[in-house]
Amino acid sequence: xxxxxxxxxxxxxxxxxxxxxxxxxxxxxxxxxxxxxxxxxxxxxxxxxxxxxxxxxxxxxxxxxxxxxxxxxxxxxxxxxxxxxxxxxxxxxxxxxxxxxxxxxxxxxxxxxxxxxxxxxxxxxxxxxxxxxxxxxxxxxxxxxxxxxxxxxxxxxxxxxxxxxxxxxxxxxxxxxxxxxxxxxxxxxxxxxxxxxxxxxxxxxxxxxxxxxxxxxxxxxxxxxxxxxxxxxxxxxxxxxxxxxxxxxxxxxxxxxxxxxxxxxxxxxxxxxxxxxxxxxxxxxxxxxxxxxxxxxxxxxxxxxxxxxxxxxxxxxxxxxxxxxxxxxxxxxxxxxxxxxxxxxxxxxxxxxxxxxxxxxxxxxxxxxxxxxxxxxxxxxxxxxxxxxxxxxxxxxxxxxxxxxxxxxxxxxxxxxxxxxxxxxxxxxxxxx
Numbered sequence: 001x002x003x004x005x006x007x008x009x010x011x012x013x014x015x016x017x018x019x020x021x022x023x024x025x026x027x028x029x030x031x032x033x034x035x036x037x038x039x040x041x042x043x044x045x046x047x048x049x050x051x052x053x054x055x056x057x058x059x060x061x062x063x064x065x066x067x068x069x070x071x072x073x074x075x076x077x078x079x080x081x082x083x084x085x086x087x088x089x090x091x092x093x094x095x096x097x098x099x100x101x102x103x104x105x106x107x108x109x110x111x112x113x114x115x116x117x118x119x120x121x122x123x124x125x126x127x128x129x130x131x132x133x134x135x136x137x138x139x140x141x142x143x144x145x146x147x148x149x150x151x152x153x154x155x156x157x158x159x160x161x162x163x164x165x166x167x168x169x170x171x172x173x174x175x176x177x178x179x180x181x182x183x184x185x186x187x188x189x190x191x192x193x194x195x196x197x198x199x200x201x202x203x204x205x206x207x208x209x210x211x212x213x214x215x216x217x218x219x220x221x222x223x224x225x226x227x228x229x230x231x232x233x234x235x236x237x238x239x240x241x242x243x244x245x246x247x248x249x250x251x252x253x254x255x256x257x258x259x260x261x262x263x264x265x266x267x268x269x270x271x272x273x274x275x276x277x278x279x280x281x282x283x284x285x286x287x288x289x290x291x292x293x294x295x296x297x298x299x300x301x302x303x304x305x306x307x308x309x310x311x312x313x314x315x316x317x318x319x320x321x322x323x324x325x326x327x328x329x330x331x332x333x334x335x336x337x338x339x340x341x342x343x344x345x346x347x348x349x350x351x352x353x354x355x356x357x358x359x360x361x362x363x364x365x366x367x368x369x370x371x372x373x374x375x376x377x378x379x380x381x382x383x384x385x386x387x388x389x390x391x392x393x394x395x396x397x398x399x400x401x402x403x404x405x406x407x408x409x410x411x412x413x414x415x416x417x418x419x420x421x422x423x424x425x426x427x428x429x430x431x432x433x
Contacts, residue, residue, distance in 0.1 A: 179210030190223030
């Protein structure tokens with residue numbers, strides 16, 4: 001997948017500073033990009049029974065536009081657009097959509113809008129436009145000029161030291177602050193391999209306080225920390241759906257989606273190749289719903305659960321270095337893990353630090369995977385299958401089930417709507433309404 005070449009204008013010897021993880025380990029997904037984009041499109045178009053096909057806010061108010069040939073002194077109309085992402089963020093109001101035309105725009109930027117359920121706000125790509133959000137060469141050089149050269153260190157906290165003696169941290173590309181703000185259709189490209197990073201430095205999209213955020217249909221790659229992260233642990237009621245999040249992070253603390261907050265929904269995402277976990281529901285988030293994602297190629301587990309009452313349904317989890325799903329710590333209680341596919345060799349379910357009263361049932365687990373069927377952390381239900389999973393082409397990430405798949409009509413009918421006799425295990429419903 002994509003890497004951005006180091007900028008030649010930087011005078012600091014970046015070769016001695018940058019310690020980015022290379023995504024070429026045996027567990028990483030190294031499928032060609034065009035195949036990954038096809039898999040992402042299948043997920044975005046996936047029919048989820050009982051769920052709306054389009055999760056974008058319905059906004060009836062003003063529309064404004066930003067274009068690469070615009071000017072921030074313009075009124076922001078389609079024929080006289082603004083120029084910068086920060087102008088869009090500054091002018092965004094409840095019941096308004098700002099559309100970004102095809103082109104490249106630069107962060108970091110922050111949108112502070114107190115939207116409501118009846119008057120949300122949105123930043124969207126114009127339909128069909130390739131809109132890239134990254135950092136400018138000038139910004140990268142300015143940040144590099146603040147650094148002192150340091151010897152490579154095993155301590156990530158000391159890898160990027162400023163001339164003031166303080167550790168350097170870079171802001172995320174886009175921060176949403178307030179509530180009921182949507183960001184959709186954008187392509188975020190970070191600087192994980194252009195600048196040295198300390199711990200917890202540089203997200204793609206950061207959520208800061210509030211409720212009702214929607215992060216929809218974006219591609220997020222090459223950031224130093226997390227693809228999407230609710231920063232303050234107090235955000236709640238957000239939706240992260242239809243995104244392609246991949247090739248990010250440098251340590252086990254860097255994840256595809258970091259989810260420390262309550263009542264979050266993570267659905268229909270393609271999450272590949274982070275240096276930590278794919279979906280990190282920690283430390284004690286309550287009522288997290290994780291459904292119909294492909295989670296693969298991560299250095300730790302695909303999914304970690306740290307809080308109570310999580311629901312993990314209809315995901316495909318495979319090829320993660322440490323295992324599929326991890327029940328972690330004593331606050332991980334009453335999680336329900338059903339109708340998922342755990343494909344390939346390695347540990348399907350893992351446990352540490354005394355979780356309890358969790359349930360794993362109605363999952364299809366590949367015969368070559370290992371799983372503990374008797375654990376104080378979870379009940380291993382009688383409806384789990386150990387069978388050839390019968391999907392079209394796992395190598396190409398096409399997990400559409402074949403007509404003879406044992407996953408058809410084998411799911412728990414009490415956890416999701418379905419077509420046919422019962423839900424199919426995995427992402428797709430083979431039947432039609």
